Amino acid sequence: MVPSLVPSSHRARERRVTPAPRPTALAAAGTLALTLALTGCQGAALDDDAAPATGGPVKIGVVVPLTGPVSQVGTALRNGLELAVKKVNADGGVHGKPVEYVVVDDAGDPANSTQLARRLIRQDKVTMLFGTITGDTAEAVGRVADEAHVPFGTAILGDTDRCFAYQWGFGESxxxxxxxxxxxxxxxxxxxxxxxxxxxxxxxxxxxxxxxxxxxxxxxxxxxxxxxxxxxxxxxxxxxxxxxxxxxxxxxxxxxxxxxxxxxxxxxxxxxxxxxxxxxxxxxxxxxxxxxxxxxxxxxVRWSDGVDDAESAAFTKAYRDAHQWKAPIPEVAGNAYFGVKFFLAAAEKAGSGEPEAVNKAIGGLSYDSPLGKGTRFDPTNHVLQADMREVTIGRDGSYKVTRTHPMVADTTPKKGCS
Structure with missing residues (x-):
C-alpha cells in the first residue's frame, strides 16, 4: 500500500471521493471531486456555454491519478506542480496575479480523463491543462485540449506516434x-x-x-x-x-x-x-x-535529484521539506516542476491568459533550467529538446549523474502538429 504523500494541511482542503474501479465516464464526472488547491475554496460551477473569464488569474487544470495502479507516480507529479506554482507565486505570479490550479483524480482511466478535462475547461475555465501518467490518458486529454484549443502539458517519460497541436511533453521522449x-x-x-x-x-x-x-x-x-x-x-x-x-x-x-x-x-x-x-x-x-x-x-533520465545545479538543489530541498521525503525524488516530480515553470513563463510572455495566445507562446519559447540551457519545443513533434543524463543508482538510494548528454535532439516528424 502506498503511503499518502499529501501534507495534512492539503488533505484538510481536499474533497476527493475514491472512484470505483473503471467507472463510466458519466459516473466519473459526478463522483470525482475537484479541488481548488491554491486558494482552499471550491470554485462555482459555470454553464458549459459561458464565455471564458477575461482578466482573471492564470489557472491550471491538473488531471492526475491519485488513486489506482499508478497513483504513486501521479501523486509525485502533483507534488512537483504544487511546488512550482508556489515558487512562481512567491516571485510575483503571472501578470502580477497569483496562479491558481484545480486538481482532479482520473484514477488512470481514459474515460475519466476525457470527462474531467472537459469539465475543467467548461466549468473551471482553466488557461491550461497539465498532468496524466499513462499514454492512453495523455492521448485522451490531448484530444480534448485540441478540440477546445487549450494547451496541455505532460511530465511523463515517453511519447506516442501521434502529435496534438495543443499538447506539449516535458518528459523525455x-x-x-x-x-x-x-x-x-x-x-x-x-x-x-x-x-x-x-x-x-x-x-x-x-x-x-x-x-x-x-x-x-x-x-x-x-x-x-x-x-x-x-x-x-x-x-x-x-x-x-x-x-x-x-x-x-x-x-x-x-x-x-x-x-x-x-x-x-x-x-x-x-x-x-x-x-x-x-x-x-x-x-x-x-x-x-x-x-x-x-x-x-x-x-x-531527463532529471534526477542528483543533478548538481542550484535551482535543482533548491527544488530538491523544498520537496523533501514539504513531504518529509527521504527517498529518491521521482523524476516525474522534477519534470512537472520545471515543466510548469516553462508553461507559466510562456503565459507571462504571451501577455494574456487567453489559452490560444499561451499555446503560441509555448511553441516559441526558449527557456533555461536544469533540464538544459535554451530548452525549446520542436515544432514538428512538440518534443522538448533538452539534456539527458545517465545516472548510477547507489545502494543508499542516490541517483548520481555519471554522464550528461547535452541537448539530445528528437525532431522526428509526427502527424497532427502544426
Missing amino acids: TRQMLVPTVPGLVKKYGKKIAITGSDYNYPRFYADIAEELVKKEGGTVVAKEFSPLGQTDWQPVISRVKNAGPDAVLSMVVGADAVTFSKQAQQFGLLTPKLGYEGAPLDADFQPALADLVAGRTHT
Missing part, C-alpha cells in the same frame, strides 16, 4: 531515452534483447522504437511481452522471456507493476547481476522497494 541507452546496453551485455511492457499504447510504441535501435546496433529482439495493468502473477511472462535467453531486458512495465515484475523476475531466475536491465522499473519511484535489485545499474 522515447528516442531521447533509448538513443543514448541502447548502444551501451548492447555493448556491455550482448546483442539479444527482450522487451517487456504494460499493455497499453505507449509501451508498444516504446517496443517498436527499441527494436529499431537494437537492430541498428546489430542486435536482435528475442522476446516481446505485454501484460495488463494490475498483473499479479508474472511467472508465465518471465518463463517465456527467460527461455528466449536474453542478454538484457528493456522494460516499460509501469506503476506498482514495475515492482511486482522485478521482484518476481529475480525470484524466478531471470533478473541476475549478469543480465542487463533498463527502463521504467529503474525510476526513482521504485528504488525504495527494489533497492538491491537496481543498485549499481545505470539509468537514462
